[in-house]
Amino acid sequence: MKRITLIGAGRLATQLGRALFDAGFIINQVFSRTEESARVLAERLNAEALTNLDGLRNDADAYIISVKDSALCQLIPQVCEGRGDKLFLHTAGSMSIDCFKGFDNRYGVFYPMQTFSKTRDVSFEDIPIFIEGSSEEVQENIRTLAAKITKRVIPLDSENRKYLHLAAVWACNFSNYCYSVAADILSEHGLPFDVMLPLIDETTKKIHAMNPKEAQTGPAVRWDQNVIDKQMLLMKSHPNWQAIYEVLSNNIHANDKKE
């Protein structure tokens, strides 16, 4: 496997494309409906930019589709049809391998579990890539591909991957939103966000050494009702924060009493 075409030029495609390119793969084409996105990524990867799938060539060994989940099912027929001998992969944690069902191709899933930005390059080496293939032989091909860019290749079926993706939303997207509220509170009181970084860093380091339930601290886990009531009042002009604060505090408390 040498030549790869990327369908999609978003955050994941940008970072994955870069990692594959750096690992020595040739990127043939980069497709995006948005001309600017296609062009920027294609230039970076020395590839042809494409905004219409009619121009999709047959000369790649693998086609990697990284688009919004809702667009995936619509795109697959256009990409797969007439390319029976190629390998087709999607990168969506929450989508089943069965998206490809009915097409006469070798196909699978290639899900690098990470939070990507277009402008922030990440090293793939430690990113776990979860793979699934339409056959054992295909899965071995996907493993070989993944192993070129990471040390951690983990086979996982679609059913369990759905839960993995759900867990990732909690661990990454929701915790980041909590940082975002903290940043807003600090900013409303003229305090710089960077005072919070040592605390955030330690919160993360701790769970390398103990499980998150053990690591839990704060007024909710010690059920300091006095602090909780006062903090609720501090947010009286933000009823949406109050609602989240209340439900999270109650659940931290209930979780602590479990087992």
Next chain:
Amino acid sequence: MKRITLIGAGRLATQLGRALFDAGFIINQVFSRTEESARVLAERLNAEALTNLDGLRNDADAYIISVKDSALCQLIPQVCEGRGDKLFLHTAGSMSIDCFKGFDNRYGVFYPMQTFSKTRDVSFEDIPIFIEGSSEEVQENIRTLAAKITKRVIPLDSENRKYLHLAAVWACNFSNYCYSVAADILSEHGLPFDVMLPLIDETTKKIHAMNPKEAQTGPAVRWDQNVIDKQMLLMKSHPNWQAIYEVLSNNIHANDKKE
């Protein structure tokens, strides 16, 4: 200032006591209502263990009170009375300096903003310590004390410190709870928590380089209703998680549309 007595032997007192001891201070006494806690910390700091405040001696330069917020106001009179020339500090982010009002002492606040465990030693060097003194001269004394264990000493009044503490609950306690739910989801599906660590680490690293709102990824910020609906269903046996998921997703979406 050479000799310090600690009132309280919990997580914060344990780590702060260790940092002060390592910086060369003499720890005279360690008080805790719980005999085991007093003994363990006192042994570590080469101090006298105390379970009854009647035995509190007068030979410390500073008394640092690190107890549950609800116990603080009750303890202060017993600790402060009859020791008019000493320095008294509490370490509670959410409590005002006015807890000490009415006592004829030099007093203040010494709030190291960090998440502490008894068994996990942390380096104080980068932990911001927020200070407030009953007078300018007292505040300078507190600054000198704090500067022995950290590079970041930040004066902050009680009013703003309340909001700082609220932000810390969001950034640390609530994000840790999100990790905890992720761990439960993985465990229910036989997946090890450590696959999540590279994602969690990167989520944290990202906000050193961009603000959390910019760093936000996931189905809620791109409003992928299809994924959101499916993930809600995956949690049907956990209505409490569903409630949090829904309110967080709606707020991430609303936050993205602001400004």
